[in-house]
Amino acid sequence: MKKIGILFGQEDTFPWAFIDRVNEKIKEQGIKNMMAEAVLIDTVEQAKSDEYAVIIDRISQDVPFYRAYLKNAAITGTAVINNPFWWSADEKFFNNALAEKIGVPVPKTFILPTSHRPQNTDENSFRNMKFPFDWEKMFDTIGFPAYMKPHDGGGWKSVYKVENPEDLWAKHGETEHLVMMLQEEIQFTEYFRCYVLGTDNVHIMQYEPRNPHHLRYVIDGPPVDKKLLNLVEKYCIKLNKALGYDFNTVEFAVRDGVPYAIDFCNPAPDADIHSVGQDNFDWIVENAANMAIEKAKQYKKGKMNLTWGTFVTNQISAPKTAAKKTPAKKQTTKTTKRASAKKK
Numbered sequence: 519m520k521k522i523g524i525l526f527g528q529e530d531t532f533p534w535a536f537i538d539r540v541n542e543k544i545k546e547q548g549i550k551n552m553m554a555e556a557v558l559i560d561t562v563e564q565a566k567s568d569e570y571a572v573i574i575d576r577i578s579q580d581v582p583f584y585r586a587y588l589k590n591a592a593i594t595g596t597a598v599i600n601n602p603f604w605w606s607a608d609e610k611f612f613n614n615a616l617a618e619k620i621g622v623p624v625p626k627t628f629i630l631p632t633s634h635r636p637q638n639t640d641e642n643s644f645r646n647m648k649f650p651f652d653w654e655k656m657f658d659t660i661g662f663p664a665y666m667k668p669h670d671g672g673g674w675k676s677v678y679k680v681e682n683p684e685d686l687w688a689k690h691g692e693t694e695h696l697v698m699m700l701q702e703e704i705q706f707t708e709y710f711r712c713y714v715l716g717t718d719n720v721h722i723m724q725y726e727p728r729n730p731h732h733l734r735y736v737i738d739g740p741p742v743d744k745k746l747l748n749l750v751e752k753y754c755i756k757l758n759k760a761l762g763y764d765f766n767t768v769e770f771a772v773r774d775g776v777p778y779a780i781d782f783c784n785p786a787p788d789a790d791i792h793s794v795g796q797d798n799f800d801w802i803v804e805n806a807a808n809m810a811i812e813k814a815k816q817y818k819k820g821k822m823n824l825t826w827g828t829f830v831t832n833q834i835s836a837p838k839t840a841a842k843k844t845p846a847k848k849q850t851t852k853t854t855k856r857a858s859a860k861k862k
């Protein structure tokens with residue numbers, strides 16, 4: 519039996535709709551030996567956790583026990599969505615650097631040392647930092663107003679708009695142990711939030727972050743230039759191929775026709791019917807169900823079934839190509855022989 523599981527927290531609409539839709543589709547398509555259910559864990563023993571072919575993870579960012587469970591499931595072959603290893607390594611500041619390297623526009627960004635010292639550190643722990651920190655250089659590059667937000671976070675928590683250096687320092691003082699990014703403000707004409715599944719299946723939603731929460735997903739927004747939508751789609755795919763996320767949202771703020779990626783490290787994005795609205799909810803349920811069934815069909819027992827982004831896979835494939843050109847083993851032997859001949 520190939521089981522598709524979903525692991526979730528307090529959300530209450532997406533998980534059940536997802537399970538129902540997957541099971542309906544399995545029935546409709548006459549697929550044998552496949553089913554979907556809420557993940558149920560009784561014990562977790564190392565290297566013995568292959569009950570599920572696929573698990574959609576919606577909560578391990580908040581529950582370290584689940585993250586460890588998922589890594590263990592992954593090594594026994596479960597296709598965990600999203601890849602728990604990459605998700606553990608990733609954060610927004612790195613994402614921005616990667617976006618810049620692959621040619622996706624992002625706002626200019628610095629990271630700031632934390633306001634409070636981490637536990638068990640004293641001033642000696644910071645002897646590699648130059649004091650005073652070069653605030654002027656950052657202010658000249660970023661300008662004001664600017665955004666200050668955690669380098670690893672979500673759900674609009676601790677996101678500040680700062681008007682000037684004094685305002686920044688006052689707000690920075692409140693952030694305690696968070697590593698904050700200082701980011702150029704993009705004054706936008708359009709804003710999009712896009713679901714991206716399987717790295718290349720994109721659903722673009724018009725979004726108005728300046729509206730109250732329940733009115734942010736714009737239903738009857740003005741028509742948007744097709745060229746701009748194509749560019750947004752292209753950037754979504756580029757980012758998710760590089761990162762290797764199978765389930766993500768990417769946000770863009772558009773300034774002078776250029777979409778700047780603002781927030782694209784959302785491996786458990788909001789999919790609640792009450793905030794995203796019926797149409798977007800239907801899209802994510804339907805397409806996530808298709809993706810999970812596809813992953814379950816591709817699942818091979820005893821193999822690793824994770825998605826890795828090109829940022830990682832390119833690092834692995836590069837040395838192999840180099841090794842082909844110069845067979846390292848032979849060369850070493852020759853050198854050794856010559857060296858010993860000389861000695862004689």
Ligand SMILES: Nc1ncnc2c1ncn2[C@@H]1O[C@H](COP(=O)(O)OP(=O)(O)O)[C@@H](O)[C@H]1O
Pocket residue numbers: 625665667671672673674675677701702703704705727728769771780781
């Ligand atoms: N550089 C920026 N320029 C303009 N608006 C921004 C910028 N950064 C964040 N925002 C606004 O703040 C909101 C929350 O920031 P975001 O980076 O999406 O954090 P979170 O991951 O908490 O959602 C965004 O939806 C956007 O409206």
Ligand SMILES: [Mg+2]
Pocket residue numbers: 673674769781
């Ligand atoms: Mg966001």
